[in-house]
Amino acid sequence: xxxxxxxxxxxxxxxxxxxxxxxxxxxxxxxxxxxxxxxxxxxxxxxxxxxxxxxxxxxxxxxxxxxxxxx
Amino acid sequence: xxxxxxxxxxxxxxxxxxxxxxxxxxxxxxxxxxxxxxxxxxxxxxxxxxxxxxxxxxxxxxxxxxxxxxxxxxxxxxxxxxxxxxxxxxxxxxxxxxxxxxxxxxxxxxxxxxxxxxxxxxxxxxxxxxxxxxxxxxxxxxxxxxxxxxxxxxxxxxxxxxxxxxxxxxxxxxxxxxxxxxxxxxxxxxxxxxxxxxxxxxxxxxxxxxxxxxxxxxxxxxxxxxxxxxxxxxxxxxxxxxxxxxxxxxxxxxxxxxxxxxxxxxxxxxxxxxxxxxxxxxxxxxxxxxxxxxxxxxxxxxxxxxxxxxxxxxxxxxxxxxxxxxxxxxxxxxxxxxxxxxxxxxxxxxxxxxxxxxxxxxxxxxxxxxxxxxxxxxxxxxxxxxxxxxxxxxxxxxxxxxxxxxxxxxxxxxxxxxxxxxxxxxxxxxxxxxxxxxxxxxxxxxxxxxxxxxxxxxxxxxxxxxxxxxxxxxxxxxxxxxxxxxxxxxxxxxxxxxxxxxxxxxxxxxxxxxxxxxxxxxxxxxxxxxxxxxxxxxxxxx
Numbered sequence: 001x002x003x004x005x006x007x008x009x010x011x012x013x014x015x016x017x018x019x020x021x022x023x024x025x026x027x028x029x030x031x032x033x034x035x036x037x038x039x040x041x042x043x044x045x046x047x048x049x050x051x052x053x054x055x056x057x058x059x060x061x062x063x064x065x066x067x068x069x070x071x
Numbered sequence: 072x073x074x075x076x077x078x079x080x081x082x083x084x085x086x087x088x089x090x091x092x093x094x095x096x097x098x099x100x101x102x103x104x105x106x107x108x109x110x111x112x113x114x115x116x117x118x119x120x121x122x123x124x125x126x127x128x129x130x131x132x133x134x135x136x137x138x139x140x141x142x143x144x145x146x147x148x149x150x151x152x153x154x155x156x157x158x159x160x161x162x163x164x165x166x167x168x169x170x171x172x173x174x175x176x177x178x179x180x181x182x183x184x185x186x187x188x189x190x191x192x193x194x195x196x197x198x199x200x201x202x203x204x205x206x207x208x209x210x211x212x213x214x215x216x217x218x219x220x221x222x223x224x225x226x227x228x229x230x231x232x233x234x235x236x237x238x239x240x241x242x243x244x245x246x247x248x249x250x251x252x253x254x255x256x257x258x259x260x261x262x263x264x265x266x267x268x269x270x271x272x273x274x275x276x277x278x279x280x281x282x283x284x285x286x287x288x289x290x291x292x293x294x295x296x297x298x299x300x301x302x303x304x305x306x307x308x309x310x311x312x313x314x315x316x317x318x319x320x321x322x323x324x325x326x327x328x329x330x331x332x333x334x335x336x337x338x339x340x341x342x343x344x345x346x347x348x349x350x351x352x353x354x355x356x357x358x359x360x361x362x363x364x365x366x367x368x369x370x371x372x373x374x375x376x377x378x379x380x381x382x383x384x385x386x387x388x389x390x391x392x393x394x395x396x397x398x399x400x401x402x403x404x405x406x407x408x409x410x411x412x413x414x415x416x417x418x419x420x421x422x423x424x425x426x427x428x429x430x431x432x433x434x435x436x437x438x439x440x441x442x443x444x445x446x447x448x449x450x451x452x453x454x455x456x457x458x459x460x461x462x463x464x465x466x467x468x469x470x471x472x473x474x475x476x477x478x479x480x481x482x483x484x485x486x487x488x489x490x491x492x493x494x495x496x497x498x499x500x501x502x503x504x505x506x507x508x509x510x511x512x513x514x515x516x517x518x519x520x521x522x523x524x525x526x527x528x529x530x531x532x533x534x535x536x537x538x539x540x541x542x543x544x545x546x547x548x549x550x551x552x553x554x555x556x557x558x559x560x561x562x563x564x565x566x567x568x569x570x571x572x573x574x575x576x577x578x579x580x581x582x583x584x585x586x587x588x589x590x591x592x593x594x595x596x597x598x599x600x601x602x603x604x605x606x607x608x609x610x611x612x613x
Contacts, residue, residue, distance in 0.1 A: 012162065015158035015159075015161065015162065016158075018154060018155070018157070018158045018346075019155050019158045019159065022150075022151030022154045022155055022312070023151065023155070023309055023312065023313070025300060025305040025308060025309055026305065029144075029299050029300050029305065030299065031298065031299065034278070036276075036277055037276050037277030037278030037279070037280070037281060038277050038281070038357075039281060039298055039299070041144060041147075041298070041299055041300075042147070042353070042356075042357065045147070045150050045151055045154065045353065046150075046350060046353050048151070048154050049150070049153075049154050049346040049347075049349040049350050049353065050346070050350075052154050052157050052158060052346040052349070053343070053344065053346045053347065055158070056157060056158055056161050056342065056343040056346070057343045057344075059161070059343075060161070060339050060340060060343045064336060064339065
């Protein structure tokens with residue numbers, strides 16, 4: 001990837017899935033398939049949390065100011 | 072054994088709170104910048120723990136399992152709520168941090184006042200925040216009381232003693248006390264999570280747990296409970312999640328921890344990692360089903376005691392002691408942060424605006440200190456003098472009430488288009504509608520019998536469809552409608568709009584911004600200007 005002078009705002013689109021996914025109750029309001037005995041309703045949302053971590057990290061890394069010595 | 076471990080851990084924690092005043096000791100702790108937001112100098116780790124300490128409270132760790140224990144899937148709403156909060160916070164909290172840093176804001180009320188050129192609006196937002204926060208502190212203390220009850224300590228004095236000691240340490244150390252305590256709390260909490268996982272693994276496994284829980288829900292007469300949402304309950308669930316997410320951006324205490332971060336990157340990095348807390352929260356929610364399957368019964372029907380009871384019956388005594396201590400400290404930290412934030416809201420938006428406009432920083436800090444005591448002991452008085460259930464009712468109302476400040480404090484981050492008079496009118500209408508609708512909500516028990524005629528919950532029925540919707544969002548919709556229509560009218564009548572004291576660049580400013588003087592002062596060791604690092608900037612901004 002080429003180094004951008006100015007971080008692109010388009011990266012923020014990646015924040016949409018973790019915002020919307022937990023609201024789609026008709027999609028995940030069911031028992032099957034289960035994972036480790038957990039109904040789908042529960043493990044789907046735990047996966048949403050994992051998805052949120054990954055996507056927000058990507059957005060953070062892609063849009064942060066690359067300045068030396070930010071500490 | 073459990074009591075000994077609990078008492079000594081709690082004692083050690085409270086000593087830590089006192090020591091916090093010496094931790095990274097500033098020149099003077101007698102300014103609101105130092106006392107109220109820790110000098111805005113917290114780094115990555117401290118911010119991370121403080122965020123967890125403030126948002127993931129004992130009320131969550133006690134009430135979420137209690138809810139899944141009681142009603143199943145609906146009680147799990149806290150998990151999607153927590154997940155959705157993070158991507159939004161990633162964008163908006165960074166904006167809040169920047170504008171607050173540049174203008175020296177400590178609370179949402181100050182921001183609203185400056186953004187829309189209306190100290191009156193700022194004071195109303197602050198007042199709404201204080202009214203909504205008080206019962207929130209009270210429900211934290213109820214969670215603490217549930218722990219104390221399980222340990223076997225009854226009566227009011229232990230609660231008073233715990234609150235007394237925490238109040239003193241907050242009075243002395245300000246935000247540093249809860250920040251340091253949250254680190255210790257998360258260590259204890261990690262222990263609780265690991266041992267809970269062990270206990271569940273050694274039991275029958277999730278398969279059997281959910282089967283047994285399902286069997287239990289099938290025997291209850293209530294149609295609303297179960298492992299899944301009832302079909303008619305989905306709208307209520309989603310609106311409750313959305314309402315809760317928005318309220319995070321309106322409660323004064325929610326931003327306090329983030330404002331204490333030292334730069335924008337710290338804020339963003341922390342929020343990126345925050346969903347880890349969602350996983351812990353999810354696990355706690357699942358423990359509610361575990362408690363159900365294991366046949367744990369609450370003390371005197373108080374569902375808040377389900378979690379402490381579970382630790383008592385399934386953990387070895389010493390480990391249960393650690394768990395009690397974790398829950399107790401998890402109650403005291405947010406209580407401390409909330410009282411600090413409510414106090415700051417009073418000091419900045421009401422005291423300094425209306426009572427003593429030229430109050431020096433030392434006086435601000437003094438007023439905040441005493442106000443934080445009033446907030447905490449006010450919350451204790453709620454529990455001790457009134458019936459504890461009133462505190463829960465008020466917390467319910469508080470959640471709806473705080474949402475009415477969303478147009479000013481949250482949408483205000485994006486636009487200054489709204490007119491200040493329209494915002495005040497909308498706030499008033501939203502409050503009236505919200506409380507009126509809540510008054511009408513009945514709690515219906517088995518066989519359609521009305522258990523509670525008023526304030527029976529926060530979901531109102533939608534006609535005869537059986538579907539429900541969260542009252543807070545309905546009131547917010549009315550509020551927004553009023554704000555929009557009135558603003559349009561005022562614009563048509565060419566009434567001049569309020570002066571926006573912020574500029575677009577303020578929302579992306581970082582700590583090394585030339586407008587922000589405090590970093591140079593710390594690095595170069597220059598004496599802080601009289602009036603504190605931000606006073607000159609924020610006064611000129613008013």
